[in-house]
Amino acid sequence: MTDSALTPPLTKTAPASSLRRWWHGSSRLRFLIVFTVVVLGLWEWGCWVTGVRSFTFPAPSLVWRELIADPVWLAQNTAYSLGAALAGFAISVALGLLLSIGIVYSRILDRTLFTSLVATNAIPKVAIAPLFVLWIGTGIESKVLMAVLVSIFPMVVDSVVGLRSVDPGTLDLARTYRGSNLQIFWKIRFPGALPSIFAGMKVAISLALVGTIVGEFVGSNWGLGFVILQSQGQFNTPRVFAAIFVLSVLGILLYQAVDLIERRAMPWHVSHRNRHDDH
Amino acid sequence: MTMAAASAQADMADNSGVQAADALVKLRSVYKTYQSERGNVLALENVNLDIRQGEFLSLLGPSGCGKSTLLRCLAGLERISSGEVWVRGNELAGPPEDLGIVFQRDMLLDWRTVLDNVLLPLEFLRRPTKGYVEPALKLLETFGLRRSADRYPWELSGGMRQRVAICRALLSDPALLLMDEPFGALDAITRDNLNIELQRIWTQTHKTILFITHSISEAILLSNRVAVMARDPGRIEEIVEVDLPWPRTLAMRETPEFIHHAAAVRKIFERLGAFTG
Ligand SMILES: Nc1ncnc2c1ncn2[C@@H]1O[C@H](COP(=O)(O)OP(=O)(O)OP(=O)(O)O)[C@@H](O)[C@H]1O
Ligand SMILES: [Mg+2]
Numbered sequence: 001m002t003d004s005a006l007t008p009p010l011t012k013t014a015p016a017s018s019l020r021r022w023w024h025g026s027s028r029l030r031f032l033i034v035f036t037v038v039v040l041g042l043w044e045w046g047c048w049v050t051g052v053r054s055f056t057f058p059a060p061s062l063v064w065r066e067l068i069a070d071p072v073w074l075a076q077n078t079a080y081s082l083g084a085a086l087a088g089f090a091i092s093v094a095l096g097l098l099l100s101i102g103i104v105y106s107r108i109l110d111r112t113l114f115t116s117l118v119a120t121n122a123i124p125k126v127a128i129a130p131l132f133v134l135w136i137g138t139g140i141e142s143k144v145l146m147a148v149l150v151s152i153f154p155m156v157v158d159s160v161v162g163l164r165s166v167d168p169g170t171l172d173l174a175r176t177y178r179g180s181n182l183q184i185f186w187k188i189r190f191p192g193a194l195p196s197i198f199a200g201m202k203v204a205i206s207l208a209l210v211g212t213i214v215g216e217f218v219g220s221n222w223g224l225g226f227v228i229l230q231s232q233g234q235f236n237t238p239r240v241f242a243a244i245f246v247l248s249v250l251g252i253l254l255y256q257a258v259d260l261i262e263r264r265a266m267p268w269h270v271s272h273r274n275r276h277d278d279h
Numbered sequence: 280m281t282m283a284a285a286s287a288q289a290d291m292a293d294n295s296g297v298q299a300a301d302a303l304v305k306l307r308s309v310y311k312t313y314q315s316e317r318g319n320v321l322a323l324e325n326v327n328l329d330i331r332q333g334e335f336l337s338l339l340g341p342s343g344c345g346k347s348t349l350l351r352c353l354a355g356l357e358r359i360s361s362g363e364v365w366v367r368g369n370e371l372a373g374p375p376e377d378l379g380i381v382f383q384r385d386m387l388l389d390w391r392t393v394l395d396n397v398l399l400p401l402e403f404l405r406r407p408t409k410g411y412v413e414p415a416l417k418l419l420e421t422f423g424l425r426r427s428a429d430r431y432p433w434e435l436s437g438g439m440r441q442r443v444a445i446c447r448a449l450l451s452d453p454a455l456l457l458m459d460e461p462f463g464a465l466d467a468i469t470r471d472n473l474n475i476e477l478q479r480i481w482t483q484t485h486k487t488i489l490f491i492t493h494s495i496s497e498a499i500l501l502s503n504r505v506a507v508m509a510r511d512p513g514r515i516e517e518i519v520e521v522d523l524p525w526p527r528t529l530a531m532r533e534t535p536e537f538i539h540h541a542a543a544v545r546k547i548f549e550r551l552g553a554f555t556g
Pocket of ligand 1: 313314315320322340341342343344345346347348349383513
């Protein structure tokens with residue numbers, strides 16, 4: 001609805017699909033920009049009208065000032081959090097895939113590992129974070145570990161579901177031609193599980209960032225979590241907002257990156273077919 | 280009644296002793312029961328059947344009479360509950376060698392192009408696929424799919440997908456070909472053409488073909504023999520010899536001999552009261 005409102009009538013007559021695609025993409029982007037500007041404007045206006053203190057709720061202009069006040073320092077802290085989150089995510093994906101393969105192929109692992117994983121997932125992992133700092137210190141390792149711990153569960157669960165939900169008919173096809181287990185895995189099970197695996201990765205990437213920040217809250221001298229905690233201690237609410245803003249942008253970018261990889265990895269999947277022609 | 284049918288089948292097996300000797304596939308008193316929480320289904324009851332070397336045999340019967348089950352038991356994909364299945368003189372344990380299957384559903388892999396789907400069995404058989412690309416494209420050409428070779432299955436119509444599945448089964452040139460309603464999703468004209476094409480392939484390559492269909496005239500057009508099945512429980516009711524001359528043409532369907540055969544088969548169904556399926 002909003003798309004059509006913002007898209008000029010040119011779309012209808014545009015002959016090349018690439019041109020149409022571009023229009024669609026740009027209309028989406030333009031909508032986002034307009035929307036953001038309107039929200040920020042209202043926010044700024046609201047702050048001045050109500051006279052709310054910047055300590056309680058800062059206006060966007062103050063947050064912006066904080067953002068550009070010390071860009072190098074902010075960038076360093078962002079890089080620290082990003083590094084920890086990415087490392088945690090990578091470990092989560094690799095380990096999660098290995099575990100899920102084990103669980104799918106081994107009854108014992110399914111009974112033991114999968115069951116205990118489900119059980120431990122019920123523990124609020126945030127509560128364990130202080131333990132990690134005790135055990136392995138306030139270095140980046142505890143953040144990475146926290147990111148892994150928080151993000152591995154959806155990775156395993158989704159991969160297991162994906163690997164299990166293979167069409168038995170395609171397995172029959174493989175059996176007819178005496179395909180080996182390894183062949184069946186690489187040619188049928190794994191590609192068939194990719195949609196699920198990527199769904200798990202999309203949840204995991206966001207959770208890895210959450211885990212990192214929690215780790216930094218508990219004990220750190222670096223990272224966006226540290227920036228938020230420190231600024232809060234100094235009653236510098238605009239800087240807290242600035243850090244949260246950077247964090248949100250980071251979250252969106254990471255998610256989009258996984259989405260992009262997904263589209264590259266499986267252009268055949270339903271969700272990516274003719275994306276631009278069906279509306 | 281069932282007992283009578285069973286003994287009739289046994290007689291038939293005995294009478295055709297000469298042919299039974301060079302039977303490629305033998306089924307003896309095969310029973311198949313599907314067990315589930317909602318009760319057991321007797322899908323096959325006392326099935327006795329010989330498929331001769333080089334024969335084209337059709338399975339004809341109403342929906343749910345166990346045609347697919349019989350095919351899957353024969354392919355070693357489904358365990359039989361009792362009885363024996365012999366292929367090439369060996370009792371069956373798993374899928375036999377040199378087998379090709381067209382399943383009732385096409386089973387194409389979404390992430391592979393048409394060509395790669397057709398080449399899949401050769402990858403499983405560990406044959407170098409390079410030498411098969413040209414033959415595969417040729418095969419696709421005969422089935423009117425040459426220009427779709429690089430497309431993905433979901434870009435094709437149902438009938439096109441089914442034709443890809445047929446190409447996939449044919450490419451390894453199996454001596455034994457099992458086809459489960461391969462032409463079910465096709466329009467009448469394409470179906471006619473592919474019937475003739477299949478007959479040509481069969482006469483040229485001397486394959487043994489088990490062909491499942493719902494169409495009486497298709498069964499008669501293509502087969503040496505038609506096994507008519509009945510359901511509840513699933514069984515082979517009668518085996519009809521089709522002694523029409525080869526090669527069969529589409530025009531033959533209007534001849535009195537053909538119509539006579541079709542009427543004979545239809546009578547069996549009418550007697551069973553299961554014509555509607
Ligand atoms: N996996 C299964 N589990 C339980 N019952 C099954 C299973 N497969 C088939 N059946 C039952 O066995 C009977 C025969 O099924 P089958 O698929 O062999 O029929 P069919 O003759 O191929 O029918 P159609 O012409 O509709 O394909 C049916 O009653 C069906 O419900
Ligand atoms: Mg069937």
